[in-house]
Amino acid sequence: MATGPDFASATASVSASDRVVISVDAMGGDRGPAAVVAGLADSMAQHPQMDAILHGDEAVVAPLVARHPILSGRCTLRHAPRVVTMEDKPAQVMRHGAGTSMWSTIDSVKDGEATVAVSCGNTGALMAVSMLRLRKLPGVNRPAIACLWPSRNPGGFNLMLDVGADVKAEADDLLQYATMGASYARNGMGLARPRIGLLNVGTEEHKGRAELKEAHDRMTAVAKVGSFDYVGFVEGGDLPSNRVDVIVTDGFTGNVALKTGEGTAKLISDFLRDAFGAGILSKFAALLAMNSLKRFQKRIDPRRVNGGVFLGLNGTVVKSHGAADATGVAAAIGLAYQLAQVRFIERLAARVASAEGAGQDAAQEAPGSDAGLGSSPTA
């Protein structure tokens, strides 16, 4: 797999071969297609090599596209008359979802005309359609959703998975999440040897559920010869810590933790605003401290890390927060672009196949099969 430019075709079609095509669902977000189109325009301004296929109701989307000159010639509009709503049940969408913008967005990846799909729509439906159309990677039992988490790490973020693809996970699944999470951390976060932790209610070996104890023993064995470090059990309080890069858990616990963290951050922001709103001296102080407060808000701004990545499918899908504004959508599309650029899905598939072949006997794994990227994954 080539990570550098393709010199053979570098003369005539340099621009075509280096282009990265993202498939974007214009519909389904809480703020409507205007936010998605604006986010796409922002992201295109940052990434000159990006092209996009935009899926949605042409009558609605075309006028929005016309407002952003940067999209001209780089964005293909694909008409899809129907929309998946937040209320639609995944099973219904799997049966009757053809013709929706979400279905069409995924099919662009399935058909190979785009590398990565991005949608702000209904998470359950998006996972169901992605599973149906893209199918699971060979050897993967349960796909997972991975998301970034603000932390004290040098890079500023940890990765947690699963945050909601499935409500349960057996020991096998947790091990596979570790493999997939480690591959993401290498390719998407530039960490040559990520540290993996297993989320539990205590760090002692005797604590927790049976599947966690089994996964703990097996990860300890695999990590010795694998391409990640296993730091053992971590607790909720370790999520923002510098102890760990990738936190592995089942989708129920991960989803509750993610939303609890977001809710706590929101509550604290509100309390802070209340505190600074009370009294004229406070308001004056807040004005003086504006830069500090902005720097602070930026560090905990959830829009900057918007985008849950579906792992374990034959194609990469990025789920943006339903309530994302243009800044949030641009972050999700930027993440998709980065993953497309490093050919993440090929690397992940190779890693999963390697771990699958190795099974418990991880000594068979070819070291560095995706670590050749080192710490400069976009090279």
Add this chain to the structure above:
Amino acid sequence: MATGPDFASATASVSASDRVVISVDAMGGDRGPAAVVAGLADSMAQHPQMDAILHGDEAVVAPLVARHPILSGRCTLRHAPRVVTMEDKPAQVMRHGAGTSMWSTIDSVKDGEATVAVSCGNTGALMAVSMLRLRKLPGVNRPAIACLWPSRNPGGFNLMLDVGADVKAEADDLLQYATMGASYARNGMGLARPRIGLLNVGTEEHKGRAELKEAHDRMTAVAKVGSFDYVGFVEGGDLPSNRVDVIVTDGFTGNVALKTGEGTAKLISDFLRDAFGAGILSKFAALLAMNSLKRFQKRIDPRRVNGGVFLGLNGTVVKSHGAADATGVAAAIGLAYQLAQVRFIERLAARVASAEGAGQDAAQEAPGSDAGLGSSPTA
């Protein structure tokens, strides 16, 4: 059950009959017995009717007690030569824990010389010793640990349970947590008709694990004739909301959520300190904003809500955070005092027995069996 003063004995022994005795474990906290004794002294200053039995190594504790004149005549020292450490496993402590300060603390409640026990020690060991010595309330399958959670509620707090007594809970257990949590909210938080929510990964009825769907259906039925409102499924983001007063979940999920919330709050506080520490103008602004920042810190100060309450035993046990300082210990002891004063355990036992007798047919439940307390639980 009398909630007012006992008039028959009100003449001769008014002071004795109104005294509330708390059993306190002086040992086992991360900051040693000095923090516990100082916290007890603070709490006694706030509650003139409180007496205490203090358990620990006499040679260590007696000199600490002597430093606080307020303890004189109100605090009995009970020598216990051994200490349960944070590393001791619950099963070991159950077999060999006699003679420890923790065991002795619980036995004062078992023997009826104190109403409530307070310890900063090892949570697993404290639950094990409490189960062994106090036994479960008739009809209770799994005891739970309940704790307060900062929220947008008028009272400033929600209650969540279980936060770590057991790593799993069936539908029956979740229903019982709802009954116990509602009783706590009425008696400890002054809410006549608490709103109960079931923690899940979405608010739609089709989401989540099988035991959650069963509990959801049964709570909907019970709430119609019960003494609480059932608001349905809530998500992690609702924990600090004004949608719900009591959040019911299994001990694994609850523990992860609690620690994630604490960890997020700590991370944000650190980021805020960093932001205000950078630059002279920021420092000046921080100085001006001191009152605002203090008001803010107070609202999210975990020491103010220190104390997990063990529910479902023949006696009330309050677990203080292991790292609690004197302020934190005083908060835990103050909570214990409040629960003792309203005869919480008798009310809880009556409520559990009533729910047990009613079973699925909640119509048999005597309405108001503990709601007579109304919104002034300490009356």
